[in-house]
Amino acid sequence: MSEITAQHTTRGSKGVRVVGFIVIVLGALFVVAGAGTYAVVSATLADQKITVSDDAAHFAGRDVRGPFTAYAQANTINKHATEIAGGKTYAELPQDDPNRQTVMTASFLQASLFTSVVAFGVAAFVAVMGIVLVLLGWCLLRLGRAAPA
Secondary structure: OHHHOOOOOOOHHHHHHHHHHHHHHHHHHHHHHHHHHHHHHHHHHHHHHEEEEOOOOOOOEOOOOOOOHHHHHHHHHHHHHHHHHHOHHHHHOOOOOHHHHHHHHHHHHHHHHHHHHHHHHHOOOOOOOOHHHHHHHHHHHHHHHHHOO
């Protein structure tokens, strides 16, 4: 009976090692995908040559190329649009208001910057989950190599 148990444990250990290896490969792919996406979004923002407004609460005068500067500029655009619209949103402005087009453009710019902030967040999440998967796979490989009790 112990011979059958030893064979079963050996096959089970091999399976654990295979799963560990697969998890490590997937984790590495996640890290590369997350880092690559983060870099692409950053480069795309940098190509737009946006600078955080001088009156921004944070990062004034800095180039927009990351999540914090994009968020700061989006908030500053919102502040400017709110001032232009007299505290009203685009939807609240009368259709014949001369500021309606400006507020609409500001709304689109703000939404685009917030979309990049979300993209940075998703990319960072994917990269961190990749690291977690690599560590989990490494643990599975170690467990699969451990001698049966």
